[in-house]
Amino acid sequence: MRLNKLLPALDWLKTYSKMDFQQDTVSSIVFTIMVIPQSLAYAMLAGLPAITGLYASILPSVLYSLFGTSRTLAVGPVALTSVMTASVVMPFAVSGTEQYATVAILLAFLSGVFLLVLSLLRLGFLTNLLSHPVISGFISASALLIVIGQLKYLLGIQSEGDTLIPLITSLYEHLSDINLPTFILSFTSIVSLLLVRRHFSGFLKYVGCSAKTVQLFGKSGPVLIVVLATVAVAVFSLDKLGVSIIGAVPNTIPSINTELIDLDIIWKLLPGAFLISIVGFVGSVSVAQSFAAKRRQDIDPNQELVGLGLANIGSALSGAFPVTGGFSRTVLNADCGAKNPMTGIISAFLILLILLFLTPLFFYLPNAILAAIISISMMQLVSVGDLCHLWRFSKKEAFLLLVTFSVVLVEGMQTGLITGVVLSLLFFLWHTSHPHIAIVGRVPGTEHFRNVQRFTVETHPSILTVRIDENLFFANARSLEERLQSLVSQNSAIKHLVLMCTAVNMIDASALQSLEKILDRLNDAGVKLHLSEVKGPVMDRLKDSDLIQHLSGKIFLTQHQAIEELEEKQAKI
Amino acid sequence: MRLNKLLPALDWLKTYSKMDFQQDTVSSIVFTIMVIPQSLAYAMLAGLPAITGLYASILPSVLYSLFGTSRTLAVGPVALTSVMTASVVMPFAVSGTEQYATVAILLAFLSGVFLLVLSLLRLGFLTNLLSHPVISGFISASALLIVIGQLKYLLGIQSEGDTLIPLITSLYEHLSDINLPTFILSFTSIVSLLLVRRHFSGFLKYVGCSAKTVQLFGKSGPVLIVVLATVAVAVFSLDKLGVSIIGAVPNTIPSINTELIDLDIIWKLLPGAFLISIVGFVGSVSVAQSFAAKRRQDIDPNQELVGLGLANIGSALSGAFPVTGGFSRTVLNADCGAKNPMTGIISAFLILLILLFLTPLFFYLPNAILAAIISISMMQLVSVGDLCHLWRFSKKEAFLLLVTFSVVLVEGMQTGLITGVVLSLLFFLWHTSHPHIAIVGRVPGTEHFRNVQRFTVETHPSILTVRIDENLFFANARSLEERLQSLVSQNSAIKHLVLMCTAVNMIDASALQSLEKILDRLNDAGVKLHLSEVKGPVMDRLKDSDLIQHLSGKIFLTQHQAIEELEEKQAKI
The missing domain is CATH 3.30.750.24 (STAS domain)
Known part of the structure; x- marks a missing residue:
């Protein structure tokens, strides 16, 4: 019993059959192909080489499959934790340097340790501090910052900063450097991505695909666009015209350079690691719970801390950055028919194969299309409806959302999140100090x-x-x-x-x-x-x-x- | 009505008669004589020249009498806020320098402003954050630190530090430098103070004083000891033997030297000013409320913020340090028969007269006797009974008390207080996150x-x-x-x-x-x-x-x- 609690995989492995494996393999192949662009994009969002996104999708996924309690959750790079990673690491190093990679790896390790400590000390309740208005404001503002941050890739210009004002100032200064081929590629990508998102399933049905095929491949439209864009860059040598591409993938995986680390850096990274781990955990558990509720399964939040903690330590060992369970990854996984965590293990294996043998295929992949994928998915997270809804329910909580939103935009993600949490505590204390x-x-x-x-x-x-x-x-x-x-x-x-x-x-x-x-x-x-x-x-x-x-x-x-x-x-x- | 609320003095001034004034004058004279040693001692505790304690007893007392809502509360230097002042100012300047005085004055000003802001924004509820176990642990530990800190005056040696370990180490290092005359004086003072505290009323009765005289002068024993000690020092020229005395009082009152202040210092003083103001406020209001309850009077906490805020600003204008309403001051005041705030105004006037004409009397006053007065009153605040009581009620809250107590001793008053507050919030959140x-x-x-x-x-x-x-x-x-x-x-x-x-x-x-x-x-x-x-x-x-x-x-x-x-x-x- 206790062993089952510690290693939830024992539960489903007991009844796992050959037929399950065959089904899972089909699901995993489709899932892997569809999740790759996302993984690459989120690595870029974290300020790391896009290929690191694949490193972050192997060991973490296997460890979560063994130690996590959700049957459907897909763990890997996720937009929110990736952009938080960038904002935490930036003060310590310049993106692209060995120092940057080292600090990001260290951050993944520390986040993992934090999650395990929270689990050991039964401190999971601390994540409750993130109230609905704070999370909502935080996500909307972060998503907006992410989209603005992607403009440099979409326009092919230089820009710096991780908060609203420096980002916009920097973009404005470089606006005259727009690279026309990049801009055209981005524009075309966004339009096509929006079109395939809405009409690809219908198109498949129209050309006579079976219902099963439509269900499996209905969401693979973006993959097609990515392939087409990569081919276009290769055929027309757009990289020569200034379109930035992924290029050659190094043979070795990055690892921590211990010479670049000292206690001072670790100490200063702790608050960031803590915030990333709780934001990642809260998001992941809520996704896991909503999928579990649909299928009448149970999620054990404390064991989730273990699963996600080990996944992050696994990510650090793979030379990657903080990971967590993501909403869009999990939707993809469920759509592909995943019914148990074995799909996480199989797709990890498939990504490993790709990394070993197929990286040359990514050579001409343009960064702009990854930025387009990020931007489109982030725009959906900017929720004005939520604000209106809250406004009707409680002006005070709507105010809380607005403050969190504004502080994240202007002062950055960490300050914004902390401001929101402190303010919600103050509001609660105010209320409870004036008892009815x-x-x-x-x-x-x-x-x-x-x-x-x-x-x-x-x-x-x-x-x-x-x-x-x-x-x-x-x-x-x-x-x-x-x-x-x-x-x-x-x-x-x-x-x-x-x-x-x-x-x-x-x-x-x-x-x-x-x-x-x-x-x-x-x-x-x-x-x-x-x-x-x-x-x-x-x-x-x-x-x-x-x-x-x-x-x-x-x-x-x-x-x-x-x-x-x-x-x-x-x-x- | 609104003016009455703003200036509560209008309430009692309306019915104030000549007879009231005569009675108040008698009460004030006795009170003034008795409160002087305390005021000098607490200034010393704040790391300032003892005479500053008198500056801090004039304008603040008048302002509180006009703007405060308690009829009995006596406002002036108080042990807890004085020692907090020392601990906040020390990192910025060496005691005895102009820089030190300037920072202390600035601190009083900032505390006053904080209290007024709390009142304007109706944020008085923030003071609720100080729960009973936190206050109890904080007071016990601070009192213990104060007593240990006074040992240098009692033994006539040098020592530094404001937390337990540096204090004790420093005392131990200088232990061989003990000044014998100072030690004898201290020892005699402590014994006599303890004796008069217990037996002076009885003695007065025994020699045939009327009940009224006993009531008025029963607590004046310490003043007698102070006078005797001062005379002894003067007669036997003990100061030549190394007994440190107050000495000549400067003719000018200290004031802020604006050249020594910059925004950086103000910024760094804010947390300390905030803590001093809320600790002072909580203590003061609880004293005011307990006296008001006995007499069926009302205290308006929000107006108290105004009264104490103005008192602190007044203290800053007088070149002194943070003040508040004190328990021992108020007990003295009540014992002397104070029935309305006019006594605060009259005694302020009397102290002014003393400052103008009688400071030479303080020349031979030995610091050791002030230290003895402080030590004795502080020892009463170290409460083990409270811990036992709490232990029976709730182990968790007893733990909270112990943690606050220990952190104050080892890491200092500010860190200890903040630790206690954060921990009590966490306990509360834990409880409320696991609802019954x-x-x-x-x-x-x-x-x-x-x-x-x-x-x-x-x-x-x-x-x-x-x-x-x-x-x-x-x-x-x-x-x-x-x-x-x-x-x-x-x-x-x-x-x-x-x-x-x-x-x-x-x-x-x-x-x-x-x-x-x-x-x-x-x-x-x-x-x-x-x-x-x-x-x-x-x-x-x-x-x-x-x-x-x-x-x-x-x-x-x-x-x-x-x-x-x-x-x-x-x-x-």
């Missing part, structure tokens, strides 16, 4: 108690029941003190204060201290303090405390009992 | 629903009611998804899932997104999702959302109604 406190009364004819301001309810002049709609802890302890003091001081008829604790799920020492102060002050004022509907976990906490030992009133199981008993007592007086 | 989710059933014969694991309750095989004991927001949205999915997948008989929302006080976009996902998955599984007992504020949020529009089940006002209707429906089938 309702005076409640009985809904006539029931045992049910609701807010006097929203319902017609019965109350008793000398009994005040207050429902505290929040956990009691340090962030609101002092505010609770102030509110109760002012409620009681406003009404001198009150003899009994009942705190209805239906919504109190936890209490900490700071809040207990405040309640003890409140009890003392109420005692002085001749008001008895009662508690009702205290939850089990809270009662466990309170039972030995001074509060309960000195409580002037009683603890009632239900609010109904409290009111019946107190009203009876008042009637007797 | 209870399956509930009806307590027989009532309309009341409780946890099936703690109570004997009635449930229905095809209806699952789940009470979520936590707010629904980004920190637990994903965990909720996982938990509900596994609950439903474990039991295939379930046709209706009722989410009982009694404890849900807020919902954000992340949680809404998760609920929508849950709804989709339940739809696929043929399970209807119902909500019950949704609170008003949460319902307001939900009513326009996709969740409610696509909800497969109903929203019930009460859990009781939900079960009655669903059971009836199931019975029909």
Whole structure:
């Protein structure tokens, strides 16, 4: 059992048959062909030679297939983590140098270690810090930055920077250097890519392909465009006219040059590695979960940390950069018919074969078409609809999205993400420090108690029941003190204060201290303090405390009992 | 009305009579005499000439009396903010130099500005971040550091450092330089201070003083010791034997030397200024509130930010260092019979007179006795009882106290405080990311629903009611998804899932997104999702959302109604 948990592959390997293998091989071949352009493109996005994208698709994919819990997730280079890699590595080295490759490899290694540490310490909950508005703003802004960053490849000019203003300034300065052949190639590629994306399946059906063929190859249109573009460059020698191409692929895989690393660099890379690992993890788990839900399978987030952690360490060992489970990769994988992680292992093997024997085929592959692929897929991630939707739900959260979006654009991805997280924490703290406190009364004819301001309810002049709609802890302890003091001081008829604790799920020492102060002050004022509907976990906490030992009133199981008993007592007086 | 709120002094000035003034003058004279040694001592603690403590007791006290809301709080130099001042200023300058004074003044100014900004932006809730265990650990460790830091004055040796290890190392290295006269003076002072603290009131009674005199002068024992020690130094010329004394007081008050300030220093001082201002504010408000509660008066925390902010700016204008409302100052003030803030104004005037005409009296005042006063009052703040108390209540919070305590000792006050705050946030997030989710059933014969694991309750095989004991927001949205999915997948008989929302006080976009996902998955599984007992504020949020529009089940006002209707429906089938 424990071994199965550690190595989830044992689960599906048990029942794996020869027929499964045949099916998986077909799926893998199609998947591999279709995923190659994407992998090359995202390596370029990370500021590394495009071919590194293939290195990053072998060992990580195998390791995730063995240690991950999703049956469908495809792990490899992903746009968001790739561009984060570029933005983290850039301050340390110039793209294209050995130093750059070394720092990127180190970053993959550190991200892997972080994920494993999070798993060991059960700190996966930290990823919850990325709230929906922050992720949404972050993704939209990053995608926009990526598209703007790709313009240099699309136009064949030089440009630098990784935030909005330097990027645009730099593009503007070099605008006169546009390489016309590159521009024409880019323009044609984008138009054709958009066309095949929309119409290729229809075209296949139209020319009479079987439904199965259409399903398998319906999304292979982009591959066709890539092949055509590469052939065009080769035939017309466009590289001689200034169209930049991948060129010859080195025989050795890059590896860490330990001479270029010191503790200082490692120390400075840690925040970046941490952010990449949690952003990668959150994205990957959400993709895995949505596919698992469709097929009624389970995802174990903690084991996902292990799978993705090992995948990143594997990527570092392959001389590549941080990887994770990607949405578009996984959609491709599912479309190709992948039903279990064996496809990840087979396609890794196929990519290895390609790397060993077929790299000359990539010689004339133009960078511009990779940039076109990136740009098109990124434009879909810039979501204005999400902002409108949020705006209707909560202005505050829409504001959070906008702030994250703007800070990412202007100050960069790391600063933007951290700003978003800190701001969402502050908003939450603000909310919880101003707890909703309702005076409640009985809904006539029931045992049910609701807010006097929203319902017609019965109350008793000398009994005040207050429902505290929040956990009691340090962030609101002092505010609770102030509110109760002012409620009681406003009404001198009150003899009994009942705190209805239906919504109190936890209490900490700071809040207990405040309640003890409140009890003392109420005692002085001749008001008895009662508690009702205290939850089990809270009662466990309170039972030995001074509060309960000195409580002037009683603890009632239900609010109904409290009111019946107190009203009876008042009637007797 | 608005002017009264801005200048709370208008409230009490309206009814202020001549008799009040006479009483206040008597109180103020006694208070002033007694508070002087403390003020001198805390200036020394801040690394400034002792006399600066008097500068810090004039303008700040007047400004707080006019703008603050407490009737009893005494504002001036306070041990904790003084030692924080020293620890913040030390990295920028050597104690005793003009640079040091300038940075301390700047710090007071920045703290004042921070407090005013917090008030303007209504950010006072940020001070809630200081939870009880963090404050307790911080105060104990700081007090211990202060006492160890005073040993150099008590022993008459040199020593440096502001954290435990450098302090002790430095003391150990200079231990052979002990100045015997200083040591004897210190020892005698400490013993006599402890004696008069315990027995002076009794002694006054014994010699036949009236109850009123005892009440007024019962706590003036330390002043007597200070006078005696000063006279002893003067008479026996102990200063010639190496006992360090205050000496001549300069004629000019220190002021900011703008040439020594640049933006870089201001920028680097900001975190320290922020911490000093919130620590000072939290301490001051809690003292003010406890005195106000006794007298049934009100404290307005937001106006307190204004009062203390102006007091600090006033302190900067007087060439002094950060001030706040102090516990021992306020106790003295109350003991002297202060009933309204006029005492603050009168005593400020008296201190001004002393500064103008009586500074020669302080010439022979030995630093050792000030150190003795500080040490004795600080030893009372090291609280082991608090730790034991917390340990019984919650191991986690006791751990928090210990971590804060240790980090303050070893790494310094700022790092310790920040560590404590971050750790308490993490603990809270951890807790709230692992929400308590209870399956509930009806307590027989009532309309009341409780946890099936703690109570004997009635449930229905095809209806699952789940009470979520936590707010629904980004920190637990994903965990909720996982938990509900596994609950439903474990039991295939379930046709209706009722989410009982009694404890849900807020919902954000992340949680809404998760609920929508849950709804989709339940739809696929043929399970209807119902909500019950949704609170008003949460319902307001939900009513326009996709969740409610696509909800497969109903929203019930009460859990009781939900079960009655669903059971009836199931019975029909």
